[in-house]
Amino acid sequence: MKPFIGAVFAIFWKDLLAEKRTREILGTMLVFALTVILIFVFSFDLSVEMRRKAAAGVIWVTLCFAGSISLNRTMGLEKDREGFDSLLLAPVDRTAIYFGKALVNWLYLLITAAIVVPVYSLFNNTSLFSWGVLGVILLGTLGYILTGTLLSSLAIQLRARDMLLPVLLFPVVIPLLLAAVRASTILLQGGSTTELGTWLLMLAGYDLLFSAVGVLLFDKIIEE
Amino acid sequence: MINHASTPRSLLFLDLLALLGLIGAFGLVIFYAPLELTMGSVQKVFYFHVAAGWAGMLGFLVATATAIAHLKTGSLKWDIASLAGVEIGMVLMALCIISGSIWARPVWNTWWTWDPRLTTALIMELIYAAYLLLRSGIDDSRRRAKLAAVYAIVGFTSVPLTFLSIRIFRTIHPVIIGSADPAVAGSFAMSARMQITFFSSLAAFSVLFAALYWHRYRLGRLQGEILEKRAALEMESE
Numbered sequence: 433m434k435p436f437i438g439a440v441f442a443i444f445w446k447d448l449l450a451e452k453r454t455r456e457i458l459g460t461m462l463v464f465a466l467t468v469i470l471i472f473v474f475s476f477d478l479s480v481e482m483r484r485k486a487a488a489g490v491i492w493v494t495l496c497f498a499g500s501i502s503l504n505r506t507m508g509l510e511k512d513r514e515g516f517d518s519l520l521l522a523p524v525d526r527t528a529i530y531f532g533k534a535l536v537n538w539l540y541l542l543i544t545a546a547i548v549v550p551v552y553s554l555f556n557n558t559s560l561f562s563w564g565v566l567g568v569i570l571l572g573t574l575g576y577i578l579t580g581t582l583l584s585s586l587a588i589q590l591r592a593r594d595m596l597l598p599v600l601l602f603p604v605v606i607p608l609l610l611a612a613v614r615a616s617t618i619l620l621q622g623g624s625t626t627e628l629g630t631w632l633l634m635l636a637g638y639d640l641l642f643s644a645v646g647v648l649l650f651d652k653i654i655e656e
Numbered sequence: 657m658i659n660h661a662s663t664p665r666s667l668l669f670l671d672l673l674a675l676l677g678l679i680g681a682f683g684l685v686i687f688y689a690p691l692e693l694t695m696g697s698v699q700k701v702f703y704f705h706v707a708a709g710w711a712g713m714l715g716f717l718v719a720t721a722t723a724i725a726h727l728k729t730g731s732l733k734w735d736i737a738s739l740a741g742v743e744i745g746m747v748l749m750a751l752c753i754i755s756g757s758i759w760a761r762p763v764w765n766t767w768w769t770w771d772p773r774l775t776t777a778l779i780m781e782l783i784y785a786a787y788l789l790l791r792s793g794i795d796d797s798r799r800r801a802k803l804a805a806v807y808a809i810v811g812f813t814s815v816p817l818t819f820l821s822i823r824i825f826r827t828i829h830p831v832i833i834g835s836a837d838p839a840v841a842g843s844f845a846m847s848a849r850m851q852i853t854f855f856s857s858l859a860a861f862s863v864l865f866a867a868l869y870w871h872r873y874r875l876g877r878l879q880g881e882i883l884e885k886r887a888a889l890e891m892e893s894e
Contacts, residue, residue, distance in 0.1 A: 579810070582810065583807070583810065586790075586803050586806060586807060589794070589799070589803060590790065590793035590794055590803075591793045591794070591795070592793050596786070596789060596790065596793060599785075599786045599789060600786045600790060600807065603779050603782040603783045603786060603811070603814075604783065604810060604811055604814045605814075606779055606814070606818050606821075607814060607817035607818045607820070607821040607822075608817075610821045610822065610825060611821055614825065627824075630824055631824075634817070634820070634821055634824070637817070638817060641813065641817070642813070645809070645810060645813055649727075649806050649809065649810065652727055652802060652805075652806055653802075653803065653806055
């Protein structure tokens with residue numbers, strides 16, 4: 433177990449180091465996320481009341497869009513520079529590559545969320561933070577990244593490359609997105625706690641199920 | 657190696673059976689099944705609507721099971737079997753959605769609602785459309801088979817969750833089989849004649865599915881053989 437966790441963190445660290453030197457992924461995600469929020473606010477010309485009601489939806493859609501950038505890029509990086517072949521040569525469990533990549537994508541998305549949520553609150557003069565919302569963001573982004581990392585390792589092997597990831601990924605994450613949006617909305621505006629519990633259960637179930645699917649299928653995707 | 661010269665007799669027999677079954681079921685729907693009291697003749701869409709949905713779902717199930725078989729064995733036969741399930745499933749599911757819309761317009765007074773079954777059917781169509789796009793993006797047949805199988809499994813895994821999540825979200829779809837909520841608009845209890853018609857339609861569509869599936873699988877095998885022969889010829893001429 434210990435060498436496995438070591439390998440996961442080695443890959444995580446390697447990607448962070450590459451990001452520190454190039455600074456291409458995180459910056460793009462943040463600017464893109466803020467632009468998406470602006471587009472939402474302008475295109476719906478939301479009233480103050482509506483802005484509060486739409487907050488959960490806007491934030492989750494923004495996170496999904498921004499997340500697909502890093503999902504594409506962290507895998508595309510390996511493909512461009514033939515890093516995958518070297519990664520596969522390493523005498524570690526292939527699943528470690530999956531979790532390492534997922535971890536780094538998750539970190540990027542959480543950083544994006546940590547900036548997007550306060551900015552949305554600031555623009556719209558409403559407070560969105562609570563510990564419950566933080567929990568929903570952690571669970572929801574985790575499931576999104578677990579599925580996304582698996583499918584992005586698949587998408588980069590296609591002729592069209594990154595173009596297809598959203599098409600492959602979004603229909604599969606719909607239950608997760610719905611649960612995350614509903615749970616956040618209940619937390620922000622009040623609602624039945626039993627319904628909230630159901631949605632949290634759905635989020636946790638999705639995370640568990642798709643981490644199992646990822647573990648089972650990832651090495652089928654990347655074996656040469 | 658399969659017989660190219662002609663379609664196997666048992667497949668021709670199955671075709672005939674499917675044709676007779678469909679004609680028979682259609683006859684039952686039109687002449688035998690009674691008119692439903694409140695909805696009238698439009699309720700008769702129900703028989704083929706549910707049957708198409710059932711056969712479409714069967715296609716997706718078969719596609720997933722054969723995708724797992726492909727990952728286990730690596731045989732391209734299973735890949736062809738999986739693709740056949742997806743293609744036929746998509747057509748039948750589209751028929752189910754369209755016929756449902758035609759029924760919903762007079763009964764629910766709208767072509768479309770975001771009910772769990774409708775939404776899940778639509779999302780399934782999106783997932784399998786993505787599956788076909790994925791396949792068209794890879795040239796190497798072994799690689800294509802493997803990645804398509806992975807996506808077929810990932811896609812199908814999310815289907816029950818999608819259904820469940822939207823069911824929690826909202827529902828107005830009538831539940832005819834199982835526990836019916838009589839308050840839902842458009843729900844009804846089936847009389848004996850309706851049941852006979854209903855199960856005949858289900859049987860007819862199941863046979864139709866089997867016949868289509870066999871044809872599509874056979875076509876895939878023949879395509880594979882042609883590609884192999886062409887490759888062998890090119891090797892010889894070099």
